Amino acid sequence: MTSILLGPVGATTAVAPTGLRRPHHDGSALYVSTETPRLGETVTVWLRVPTGATVTDDAEPPYTAAYVRVLADGEPRFEPAVIDAARSTQAETWWRATLTCRNPVTSYRWLLAGGPVGWLWVDGSGAHLRDVPDAANFRIVAADEPLAPWPLDAVVYQIFPDRFARSADADARPVPDWATAARWNEPVVVDPPREGGRQFFGGDLDGITEHLDYIAALGADVVYLTPVFPGRSNHRYDAHTFSTVDPVLGGDEALRRLTAAAHARGIRVLGDFTSNHTGVTHEWFVAAQADPQAPERHFYFFDDDGGYAAWLGVPSLPKLDHSSPLLRQRLFEDPDGVVRRWLGPAGGLDGWRVDVANMTGRHGSDDLYHEVAREMRRASVAAKPDALVIAEHCHDVSTDLTGDGWHGVMNYAGFTRPVWTWLTDPTTPDGPRDFLGQPVRVPRLPGSLVAEAMVDFSSRIPWSLFVRSFILLGSHDTSRIHTLVGGEPELVRVAAGLLFTMPGIPMVCYGDEIGMRGRFGEDGRRPMPWPSGHPRGSEPWDESLLAAYRELASVRRESVALRRGGMRWVYAADDALVFVREAPGESVLVHAARAAHGPLDIELADLPGLEDSRVVLGHGGELHGPKLTFDAVGPQVSLRSWNTPLPAAIQED
Numbered sequence: 001m002t003s004i005l006l007g008p009v010g011a012t013t014a015v016a017p018t019g020l021r022r023p024h025h026d027g028s029a030l031y032v033s034t035e036t037p038r039l040g041e042t043v044t045v046w047l048r049v050p051t052g053a054t055v056t057d058d059a060e061p062p063y064t065a066a067y068v069r070v071l072a073d074g075e076p077r078f079e080p081a082v083i084d085a086a087r088s089t090q091a092e093t094w095w096r097a098t099l100t101c102r103n104p105v106t107s108y109r110w111l112l113a114g115g116p117v118g119w120l121w122v123d124g125s126g127a128h129l130r131d132v133p134d135a136a137n138f139r140i141v142a143a144d145e146p147l148a149p150w151p152l153d154a155v156v157y158q159i160f161p162d163r164f165a166r167s168a169d170a171d172a173r174p175v176p177d178w179a180t181a182a183r184w185n186e187p188v189v190v191d192p193p194r195e196g197g198r199q200f201f202g203g204d205l206d207g208i209t210e211h212l213d214y215i216a217a218l219g220a221d222v223v224y225l226t227p228v229f230p231g232r233s234n235h236r237y238d239a240h241t242f243s244t245v246d247p248v249l250g251g252d253e254a255l256r257r258l259t260a261a262a263h264a265r266g267i268r269v270l271g272d273f274t275s276n277h278t279g280v281t282h283e284w285f286v287a288a289q290a291d292p293q294a295p296e297r298h299f300y301f302f303d304d305d306g307g308y309a310a311w312l313g314v315p316s317l318p319k320l321d322h323s324s325p326l327l328r329q330r331l332f333e334d335p336d337g338v339v340r341r342w343l344g345p346a347g348g349l350d351g352w353r354v355d356v357a358n359m360t361g362r363h364g365s366d367d368l369y370h371e372v373a374r375e376m377r378r379a380s381v382a383a384k385p386d387a388l389v390i391a392e393h394c395h396d397v398s399t400d401l402t403g404d405g406w407h408g409v410m411n412y413a414g415f416t417r418p419v420w421t422w423l424t425d426p427t428t429p430d431g432p433r434d435f436l437g438q439p440v441r442v443p444r445l446p447g448s449l450v451a452e453a454m455v456d457f458s459s460r461i462p463w464s465l466f467v468r469s470f471i472l473l474g475s476h477d478t479s480r481i482h483t484l485v486g487g488e489p490e491l492v493r494v495a496a497g498l499l500f501t502m503p504g505i506p507m508v509c510y511g512d513e514i515g516m517r518g519r520f521g522e523d524g525r526r527p528m529p530w531p532s533g534h535p536r537g538s539e540p541w542d543e544s545l546l547a548a549y550r551e552l553a554s555v556r557r558e559s560v561a562l563r564r565g566g567m568r569w570v571y572a573a574d575d576a577l578v579f580v581r582e583a584p585g586e587s588v589l590v591h592a593a594r595a596a597h598g599p600l601d602i603e604l605a606d607l608p609g610l611e612d613s614r615v616v617l618g619h620g621g622e623l624h625g626p627k628l629t630f631d632a633v634g635p636q637v638s639l640r641s642w643n644t645p646l647p648a649a650i651q652e653d
Contacts, residue, residue, distance in 0.1 A: 019569035019579075020606040023049045023063075023122045025110060027138060027463020028566030029584055035464050037101050039142040046084060047095040047110050047122065050606070055127045056116055063120065065113040066095035071134070072102045078111070091608055101142040105403045105462065109137045124459030139462035141403035148386035151407070151468045152564050154268075155500075155553055156507040157220035160476045161249055162200065162234040163527045164510055165207030173248050175200055178232040184527050196522040197233040203527070205245070205254035209261045211530075216265050218513060218546075219553025222505075223262060224270040224353055226476060228255060231279050234525075235476075237355060238279030238316055242338040245347070252346065259348030268350035270388065271342055275331065275372060276360045277310070277317045285318050298324040301363055309363055311356065322361045322368045332379035339376060343383035350387060352380060353410070357391030358400060373405025390470055394436050398460035401469075408469035411504055412436060414457030415471040416478075421445040421453070422577070423495055423594055425486030434520060436478060447594075451572035458503075467564075471504035473512060476525055480509075480518035489515065490635035493548045494592055497617075497637030500552040501581065501590045503567055513549040515542035555617055559641065561586040571600050578630065580607065582644070589613065589640045591621060593632035602628045613642035 025031050025047045033044035047066055054060050066081035079097050087094035099108060109132075110122040121128045125136040141147075166184065175181045179200035180189075189196045205228065215223060227236035230246035245255045259269045278285055288296040289306075300318050301309035311317040322328060331338050342349050354360065354376065361368035373391070380387040391397075391406040395413050400406075417436070424442040435442050458466055473481040473495050485491035492515065499506045510516075511528050518524025531541065556562045565583035572578075575595040581588045587609065589602075604611045604626050611623065618638025621630040630638070 021050050021054050022127045023047055023053055023112065024568050025122060025138065026566040029564065030566055030582055032140065036147045037140065037142050039101060039104065041142065042098050042100050043140060044096060044098050047081065049093045049095065051091055055120065055129060060116045061114055063112040063114040067111045068097040068099055068108050069111055070099045070106060070108040091605060101140060104142050106140040107134060107137040125455055135398065136459040141462050141464055145381055145385065147407065147464055148388065150386060151388050151505055154222045154505050155220045156222040156224050156470060156505055157215050157218065158224045158475060158507055158509045159208060160226050160510065160525055161205060161208065161228060162203045163525050164203045165211050165528060165530065166202050167204050167206035167210060169206055169250065170202045170204045176248055188522060188526050190522045193522065197235060200234055201527050205250045205258045209258045212261055212265055212267060216267060219550055219557060220508065221266055222268045222270060225272060227272045232281060237274055239274060240279045240281035241283050255347050270351045270353055271349045272355060273352045274355040275376060276356045277319045280316045280318055295326055299327045319363060322372050323366065328375060332375040339379040340383035343380060343387055350384065351389055353390045353392065355392055357406065358393045370405055377405055396457065401461045401465050403462050403465060408465050411469040411471050414454055415502065415504060416473065418450045418453040419473065419495055419498055420484060422447060422450040423485050423491050428486040446574040447572040447577050451569055451577065467503050469504050470507040471499060471502060472507040473499055475509050477521040479520055480516055480524045481512055482515045483517045483519055489542055489545055491594065492545060494594055494635045494637055496549055496552055497592055500556045501562055513546050515545050555639065559586060559588055561588040570602060573597065573600065576600055585644060587642055587644050591630045591638045593636050595635060596633050598631055600630045604628065609642045609644050613640040616641045
């Protein structure tokens, strides 16, 4: 016997629907009574155990008792569970227990008595016949302030300001002295890389404001801007001040016009902040270099000979030393400091994305990472109580996303990379140049390994933070999804289908919705080819893909299950992924195929209510007798939705 989630490691055939026949718990509203409890509050949790639940291929004895193993002050204790008669049916038994949030993060897992070996452990990674470490325990975060609910319903649109749109006023502004001017339809410079950062297309904030109706029509209600502070590059991650908006973008007034116009349409705006470093021309660094006695000298890591630490050794990006109380005051504590000022009337921003957050506060033996994350969050929420703080993070976040710092991350590891490995075409000569810095081209993996990767990464962070993290197919730093899948528009639609149906906040990088191309970050930072006002250049619009993005965003907006529901895996096969999203009142079954495949059958008894479901996207499979059968003649996404009974005392916000 093995301890498995979906099937044996490396399985490449369709896995039986054991995801529906195994005990299940997650942090969604069906399973946890309070998403954001206060410290000391009692929370009710439920475990769903299908009748005849199995974890092996053989018939198994039933489970006769259940417990929650909860860590309190670091010591495990077992709380007995009882059968919840109001929820239990002939098809499944629901066990109910209560636990007290004694600590800021409550870590727990379930223990069932009985079964094939006498016990069964259930944690975020699945069901296990042996004891397991606490790394994948479920976690409930008791926050000092309640987490804002709006991110659960959000769709984010990322914009690189220099490349999105030019207003009429942009022509009147001089080209910066560091820049090389380019016409809107010129190709981007990718070699040498330094020249790419100097290429200046002249997009500005008023240009974004003029296209807010397009963004709203896409279905996005959050705009995330890469940095708007002035620097000496088109990306502006080398800021020379945090006190003003770059004049070539329109200055402070243009930002206020943008946020006011966005808010009038129900759209929030997130800024981008480099807490890890500044530019070498930053006023603080200039003062620090000019005078070793200057207070700003302690903002950076200087050597005795005047050398200094820099981000990845890039001399134009000196690294900030967060051991300086004065630095933290200017960044976080002052009402007119960087973080609070721009969330207030000066800018009207609604939160921050934090650049290279994983490196912030870390240098050699110094590690103030968690302290900085906590201060950034406190400052943001003090300025705007429902602010959202998202950290850039490209790998395992399990030790960094602990509940008291960032609200979420850019979930490259748990979503982007697994999706890439399922959909990429590694044989295309125009494929991506690297794998987020990894010196190996993206492999193509079977769905079983993709599902395992997603579960492995997601199981190690609190659910409330997992669902507040961005899920993305790419960003201004990566290959474009269109290029990564070999230019197959059907596969882009499949990728978008996963983006809008899996847990998390969907983030669309500008232009992905029309099929923009790019082998790597700089190559993908092409100007948006607007059909009027700017020449299209070499980038055609895929109107059918744009329609697909709009439809997916609309389907998600109308579905509480897709926005806020939990998730159970059904199948993970070579070419098909099937899962169900479940919330109080609604369930949605999602079938995604990357290629043609044979029939996959789901027993209706495994999903009560499925027999009364309706197709909301795609062909939806075929209902016949006691089964729903999915097959595919090619890449596709289809969804079925049905109403489910509303459990007592569990409601949507």
